[in-house]
Amino acid sequence: MRAVQPTPAPGITYEHDGALLRVAGQHRGFVTGPHDWGGLRGAALDAAIARQRDFFAARGEAVEWKTRGYDVPADLPDRLRAAGFVPEPQETVVIAPVADLAVPAPALPPEVTLRRVTDDADLDRIAALETVVWGEDMAWIAEYLRGRLAVEPDGTEIYVAEAAGEVVSAAWVAFRPGTEFAMLLGGSTLAQWRRKGVYRALVAQRATRAAARGATYLLVEASDDSAPMRRLGFTAVTTTTPYVWTPPA
Numbered sequence: 116m117r118a119v120q121p122t123p124a125p126g127i128t129y130e131h132d133g134a135l136l137r138v139a140g141q142h143r144g145f146v147t148g149p150h151d152w153g154g155l156r157g158a159a160l161d162a163a164i165a166r167q168r169d170f171f172a173a174r175g176e177a178v179e180w181k182t183r184g185y186d187v188p189a190d191l192p193d194r195l196r197a198a199g200f201v202p203e204p205q206e207t208v209v210i211a212p213v214a215d216l217a218v219p220a221p222a223l224p225p226e227v228t229l230r231r232v233t234d235d236a237d238l239d240r241i242a243a244l245e246t247v248v249w250g251e252d253m254a255w256i257a258e259y260l261r262g263r264l265a266v267e268p269d270g271t272e273i274y275v276a277e278a279a280g281e282v283v284s285a286a287w288v289a290f291r292p293g294t295e296f297a298m299l300l301g302g303s304t305l306a307q308w309r310r311k312g313v314y315r316a317l318v319a320q321r322a323t324r325a326a327a328r329g330a331t332y333l334l335v336e337a338s339d340d341s342a343p344m345r346r347l348g349f350t351a352v353t354t355t356t357p358y359v360w361t362p363p364a
Contacts (some may be wrong), residue, residue, distance in 0.1 A: 117181075127139070144171040179203075196358070208354065220312075221312040229316060272287060296330060302314055
C-alpha cells in the first residue's frame with residue numbers, strides 16, 4: 116500500500132531512482148519507496164534526497180517525501196530536514212476488516228441523500244467543499260479525481276452527501292489490484308453537518324462497495340479530525356508524516 120496506483124493519470128509521470136519512485140506533474144511532486152528505502156544510508160541517502168529535491172526544484176514544483184513510523188534508517192527525518200524538507204502534521208494509519216464496516220448505513224437526516232458521482236461539475240463541487248473544510252485551496256482535487264477516472268473508471272468510486280442541492284460531505288474509495296485492500300480517501304464534512312451520521316453513512320457505503328469488489332481490509336490515513344475512525348472499529352498500525360520541500364518564492 117506504499118505504492119501509487121498502477122497507471123498514472125494523463126500528464127503524470129512515474130520515474131524510478133533506484134528503489135525510490137517519484138511522481139511528477141500533479142499538484143505537487145511525490146516520493147515513495149520501500150520501508151528501508153533500498154538500503155540507502157548516510158551520504159548515499161543524503162545524495163538521493165538531494166536528487167529528488169533538485170529534480171523538482173528544476174521544475175519549480177514542491178515535493179512530498181512520505182515517511183512511515185516504521186521506516187529505517189531512524190535518522191531519515193533528520194536528513195530530510197537538513198535538506199530543507201518540512202514535516203506536515205502526522206497522520207495515523209488505521210485498518211479494519213471490510214466485513215465489520217459493510218453494514219447498513221445509519222439513518223440520515225431526511226433532507227440528506229447519498230449518490231455516486233463522476234461528472235466534472237460534481238468533482239468541482241467536491242473540491243469547493245474540501246477547500247471550505249480544510250481552509251486552503253483544494254481546487255487540485257477536482258483535476259486529480261478526473262485523472263483517476265480517466266485511466267481507471269472503476270478504480271475509484273466517488274460519493275457525495277447532499278442537502279437541498281448542497282454538497283455537505285464527500286469521500287471516495289480507491290481499489291488496489293493485487294492487494295487485499297481498499298483505501299478510504301477524501302472524507303470531509305461541513306462543520307454544521309458533523310455528528311449527524313453523514314460521514315458514517317459514507318464509510319458504510321464505501322465498505323459495502325469494497326466488500327462487493329472482494330477487498331478484505333479498509334485502510335485510512337487518518338488526521339486528528341478522523342479520530343472517530345477508531346470508534347468505527349479501525350485499528351492503528353503505524354503513523355505517516357509527509358516531509359515537504361517547497362521552492363523559494
